[in-house]
Amino acid sequence: MAQNSDFCSVCNLYLCPLLVNPNNMKQKVAVVRREHFNAAHRLFRKDWSDEQNTSTFGKCSLPNFHGHNYELEAKVIGEVDAETGYVMDIKKLSDLIAEKVLEKFDHKNLNLDVEEFRTLNPTAENIAIVIYNILRPHIPEQNELYIRLFETPRNYVEYPVAPTNFVNPKS
Numbered sequence: 082m083a084q085n086s087d088f089c090s091v092c093n094l095y096l097c098p099l100l101v102n103p104n105n106m107k108q109k110v111a112v113v114r115r116e117h118f119n120a121a122h123r124l125f126r127k128d129w130s131d132e133q134n135t136s137t138f139g140k141c142s143l144p145n146f147h148g149h150n151y152e153l154e155a156k157v158i159g160e161v162d163a164e165t166g167y168v169m170d171i172k173k174l175s176d177l178i179a180e181k182v183l184e185k186f187d188h189k190n191l192n193l194d195v196e197e198f199r200t201l202n203p204t205a206e207n208i209a210i211v212i213y214n215i216l217r218p219h220i221p222e223q224n225e226l227y228i229r230l231f232e233t234p235r236n237y238v239e240y241p242v243a244p245t246n247f248v249n250p251k252s
């Protein structure tokens with residue numbers, strides 16, 4: 082017969098995973114919010130010739146800009162709070178991205194409308210770094226933040242680089 086002590090004091094479940102292994106409370110979990118924005122850009126360097134820009138950036142260097150459907154994933158990693166059961170309230174993460182990133186990037190011309198890209202080429206790499214730097218100060222210090230940005234369904238970048246995301250081909 083179940084004793085009182087067999088019920089978890091956090092969630093009140095009989096033999097919950099935390100009760101069976103209290104170390105679970107210290108285990109880290111990743112929460113991910115996926116968002117979407119459309120934006121136009123042109124990849125080029127003012128100090129390069131048209132030929133050099135075209136040979137380096139291809140169609141992304143066409144002078145009249147073009148658009149992408151960007152998919153953004155913000156991953157927050159941290160310990161599960163014993164009281165709330167959350168790593169971070171994902172609604173707060175969603176609101177944060179909407180207010181700080183989507184408001185700034187969605188339906189914008191990145192080269193012309195977004196301060197950070199006045200002098201910075203708006204490649205997927207640089208956009209991911211800019212988004213990370215915008216969001217990082219608003220994420221609880223003890224949590225890790227990772228950005229994944231899809232420029233097309235087949236091309237995406239990640240920042241910062243998490244070594245565990247990579248499979249060693251020799252192993």
Ligand SMILES: [Zn+2]
Binds near residue numbers: 122140147
């Ligand atoms: Zn492009």
